[in-house]
Amino acid sequence: MSNNRLIKGAVVLGVAGITAKFLGIFFKIPLQRLIHDEGMGLFGLPYPIYTIMLSISIIGLPAAVSKVISEKMAMKDFAGVRKVFRVSFFMIISVGIFSSCFLYFGAKSIIQLLDWPEETYYSLVGLSLAPFFVSIMSCFRGYFQGMQIMMPTALSQIIEQIGRVIIGVGLAYLYIDKGIGYAAGAASFGATAGAFLGALLLLFYYLKRRKNLIDYSTYTYNKNKEKVTSIMKRLIWLAIPITIGAILSSVMGLMDSIIVPGRLLQGGYTPEGATILYGRLTGKAGTLMNVPLTFSMAMAASLVPAISEANSKKNIKELREKAETGIKITLMIALPATVGLALLASPIIHLLWGKTEAGGDILKILAFNVLFISVAQVLTSILQGMNKVFVPVRNLFIGVTIKVIVSYFLLATYLHIIGAVIGTVCGYCTVMFLNYLEIRKSITLKISIKEVIIKPVFSTLAMAAAVILSFHHSYIWFQYEAAATLLAILFGMITYGFMMFLIGAFNLKEKQLFFK
Numbered sequence: 001m002s003n004n005r006l007i008k009g010a011v012v013l014g015v016a017g018i019t020a021k022f023l024g025i026f027f028k029i030p031l032q033r034l035i036h037d038e039g040m041g042l043f044g045l046p047y048p049i050y051t052i053m054l055s056i057s058i059i060g061l062p063a064a065v066s067k068v069i070s071e072k073m074a075m076k077d078f079a080g081v082r083k084v085f086r087v088s089f090f091m092i093i094s095v096g097i098f099s100s101c102f103l104y105f106g107a108k109s110i111i112q113l114l115d116w117p118e119e120t121y122y123s124l125v126g127l128s129l130a131p132f133f134v135s136i137m138s139c140f141r142g143y144f145q146g147m148q149i150m151m152p153t154a155l156s157q158i159i160e161q162i163g164r165v166i167i168g169v170g171l172a173y174l175y176i177d178k179g180i181g182y183a184a185g186a187a188s189f190g191a192t193a194g195a196f197l198g199a200l201l202l203l204f205y206y207l208k209r210r211k212n213l214i215d216y217s218t219y220t221y222n223k224n225k226e227k228v229t230s231i232m233k234r235l236i237w238l239a240i241p242i243t244i245g246a247i248l249s250s251v252m253g254l255m256d257s258i259i260v261p262g263r264l265l266q267g268g269y270t271p272e273g274a275t276i277l278y279g280r281l282t283g284k285a286g287t288l289m290n291v292p293l294t295f296s297m298a299m300a301a302s303l304v305p306a307i308s309e310a311n312s313k314k315n316i317k318e319l320r321e322k323a324e325t326g327i328k329i330t331l332m333i334a335l336p337a338t339v340g341l342a343l344l345a346s347p348i349i350h351l352l353w354g355k356t357e358a359g360g361d362i363l364k365i366l367a368f369n370v371l372f373i374s375v376a377q378v379l380t381s382i383l384q385g386m387n388k389v390f391v392p393v394r395n396l397f398i399g400v401t402i403k404v405i406v407s408y409f410l411l412a413t414y415l416h417i418i419g420a421v422i423g424t425v426c427g428y429c430t431v432m433f434l435n436y437l438e439i440r441k442s443i444t445l446k447i448s449i450k451e452v453i454i455k456p457v458f459s460t461l462a463m464a465a466a467v468i469l470s471f472h473h474s475y476i477w478f479q480y481e482a483a484a485t486l487l488a489i490l491f492g493m494i495t496y497g498f499m500m501f502l503i504g505a506f507n508l509k510e511k512q513l514f515f516k
Contacts, residue, residue, distance in 0.1 A: 037275070043188060049124070061142070062092065062138040063384065065143060071308055093139070118181075119179070122188070123187075160198030241393045261275065300377045304384055304385050331452060336459070344467065345363035346360025372429045379436055398430060463492045466495035
């Protein structure tokens, strides 16, 4: 897989992901105005549990499938590709069925165990069928990504989010008269409906195109056919550490849903007040933070098969080149996104949710996680592609431990909810740093400080100045915060792009990769 295909694959997934995220924002905005912060708290509490259940069906096994299929493709073993897909399909579907049953039949027990409000039951039930349909989607996505075909995944992401927005918000409006709990549960069902539509699209694409996906004449059949049990063992061996890592990443959010309400209650907040603050953290700040993370997720998804291919060929030079390309592009996107969100935290929340809405103080700190999570995700994918699948798990466990300790103690101080945000930032910063040290040690990766760090930082500083000045003068001129915010974002993007090209942040080869 050339850098050209690597970047194009990341761009396809990134554009689709950012489109899906924006659709997600337009899901959260009317929902927030309908059920307010308390309802968003009820809506958001079950999601860490849901995310943990999806960690296997979305990340663990599909990532393993993508990796194994990319290796089979490199060996031109098409029969092996088909066999891996069939075996993995039934494995992932089984996991999806188990996850859905666990959420549906265990909803009341989960609520009692975690001491959540009783109204959370409807949100859990609304989400319960989603893992089954997501498992179907994720299997097809792993198959297509392993073959370096990113378009089906991209289209399914958009269709999934459209279904979630239309059906989720529509049902919430229908059920609001029955209470906030019912409305939150109806909105949660949108995730199930969206997953169903996304799975349907991928199934249709596969059935229609499966005979034309590969030029059979260029592929050979491996005489040493791998047994089903061997494939299963290999997929499980690769999936377990990736899954554990994904679960630990989800635990970052789960810890907030466990620690934050309880510690805020101990700090003198009422149950309603604690739920409102948690709703601001997940419903507003968390939603906005996740938008730029889409690009790093896209790059990470493209890097696993790319690094796996280079690693299987023992081509260290190619491996280093792809690793540095992934890190550089990730920083080019994550740095300006981090600074932009931090500078315009409150104005952006006011623009999207209303002039009186709070949460800017949370987003201002949480924005730094855009940088740390983005780089950590990409570094994790590089390690996975190098078969060092257990290393990110160890590093993430250390990060979760630091997050829990810092959050627990800071929540009891005057910082309150900001303490949990600082804890999360510290946790992911640790993960990023440890992942980088491992890669540097393994392949003696030497990143160009000037090209990868200094040039994006310089351009970001210029962008920050443009954002501050344009917002200030636009607000004086128009006396309208929304207009000033939009103009500041526009001028910031233009300034950053102009400075990146002016100082030669792209070399000739990279320009060709982007625009060829």
